[in-house]
Amino acid sequence: MPVPETAVPPSVDVPRLHDAVLDWFAVHARDLPWRSPDCPPWGVLVSEIMLQQTPVVRVLPRWHAWLERWPTPADLAAAPTADVLTAWDRLGYPRRALRLQEAARAIVERHGGEVPADPSALRALPGIGEYTAAAVSSFAFGLPETVVDTNVRRVIARAVGGQALPGRSLTRAEMRRAHALMPEDPDRAQAWNAGVMELGALVCTARSPACERCPLADACAWVAAGSPPPEQAPRGQAWAGTDRQVRGAVMAAVREHGRVAGDGLRAVVVAGGRLGAHRPGDAQWERCVAGLLADGLLARDDDGAFAFPS
DNA sequence: AAAGCGGGGCT
DNA sequence: AGCCCAGCTTT
Numbered sequence: 001m002p003v004p005e006t007a008v009p010p011s012v013d014v015p016r017l018h019d020a021v022l023d024w025f026a027v028h029a030r031d032l033p034w035r036s037p038d039c040p041p042w043g044v045l046v047s048e049i050m051l052q053q054t055p056v057v058r059v060l061p062r063w064h065a066w067l068e069r070w071p072t073p074a075d076l077a078a079a080p081t082a083d084v085l086t087a088w089d090r091l092g093y094p095r096r097a098l099r100l101q102e103a104a105r106a107i108v109e110r111h112g113g114e115v116p117a118d119p120s121a122l123r124a125l126p127g128i129g130e131y132t133a134a135a136v137s138s139f140a141f142g143l144p145e146t147v148v149d150t151n152v153r154r155v156i157a158r159a160v161g162g163q164a165l166p167g168r169s170l171t172r173a174e175m176r177r178a179h180a181l182m183p184e185d186p187d188r189a190q191a192w193n194a195g196v197m198e199l200g201a202l203v204c205t206a207r208s209p210a211c212e213r214c215p216l217a218d219a220c221a222w223v224a225a226g227s228p229p230p231e232q233a234p235r236g237q238a239w240a241g242t243d244r245q246v247r248g249a250v251m252a253a254v255r256e257h258g259r260v261a262g263d264g265l266r267a268v269v270v271a272g273g274r275l276g277a278h279r280p281g282d283a284q285w286e287r288c289v290a291g292l293l294a295d296g297l298l299a300r301d302d303d304g305a306f307a308f309p310s
Numbered sequence: 311a312a313a314g315c316g317g318g319g320c321t
Numbered sequence: 322a323g324c325c326c327a328g329c330t331t332t
Contacts, residue, residue: 047327048328050327051326051327051328052326052327052328052329053315053316053317053325053326053327053328053329054316054317054318054326054327055318055319055325055326055327056326056327057319058317058318058319058326059327090316090317090318091316091317092315092316092317092318093315093316093317093328093329094315095315095329095330096328096329099329099330126329127328127329127330128329129328129329130328130329131327131328131329132327132328132329135327139327147327149328150325150326150327150328151326151327152327168311168312169311169312201326201327205325206324206325206326207320207321207325208321236322236323236324237323237324237325239316239317239323242314242315243315244314244315244316244317245316245317247315247316248315248316248317251316295315
């Protein structure tokens with residue numbers, strides 16, 4: 001039986017990290033609406049879903065419109081799905097919009113219309129994984145959950161692990177380390193979660209970190225090692241000519257035109273210009289449309305015309 | 311563990 | 322032309 005690797009090296013002064021991050025956060029935290037004391041848990045939940053793989057600046061206007069239109073889970077649960085997909089606009093990954101509505105319906109049915117505080121109950125909702133469950137529980141309800149997103153992973157990988165970037169996927173060892181770094185006091189735990197994320201978003205960024213402005217620079221294992229470059233080259237994300245581009249163009253066309261005749265959809269999509277020079281072949285076109293129908297993102301009416309599902 | 315899934319802005 | 326972003330689900 002091998003000796004388990006210690007989650008945090010003994011050389012790391014954990015209380016000092018806490019003070020540094022909490023002091024920095026108290027001064028530099030952005031004034032985001034879902035952090036307001038007036039923001040209900042539903043607003044936090046909506047923000048977390050929208051922020052999955054989508055930057056804050058793009059989420060802000062959609063979030064405000066969303067909360068104004070559907071101020072409670074019951075409001076979203078009762079909305080036509082077509083309206084939900086249209087309001088999602090161009091945030092990307094529109095399946096998130098479907099799942100958010102499914103989650104709202106589950107909240108109405110299983111939780112009396114109130115967003116649950118328990119991470120397990122949150123995790124059981126559609127579209128809510130390990131991160132989002134912990135984030136809502138911590139940020140909306142102040143429970144001392146361990147919140148680990150891409151920002152937290154990067155800050156810990158550098159400051160404690162001495163690595164330039166974390167690996168491709170979140171490991172159990174990383175979760176253990178993040179858990180070991182949590183402050184005991186619940187209020188400080190909540191601020192730590194938000195503060196480390198904010199530090200990763202504003203200072204300890206992926207591409208060109210501003211170490212001269214970082215409150216952890218003196219204690220950072222990566223800086224101490226001379227800030228070596230990342231060992232693992234990132235996996236490139238292809239876009240032009242992919243199914244994702246074609247699916248996105250179809251969604252954009254339906255969003256803009258509403259209902260599109262079945263034999264005209266392809267022409268509308270190509271004319272939309274979102275595909276650039278790419279022209280999908282028959283096989284790709286059929287695959288993408290069939291996929292959107294199967295995903296519940298697209299529907300056909302009795303005349304065979306395409307539209308968002310009602 | 312890896313692949314699929316959107317879209318835009320920045321280097 | 323890449324790379325990145327408050328991930329989740331399925332294989």
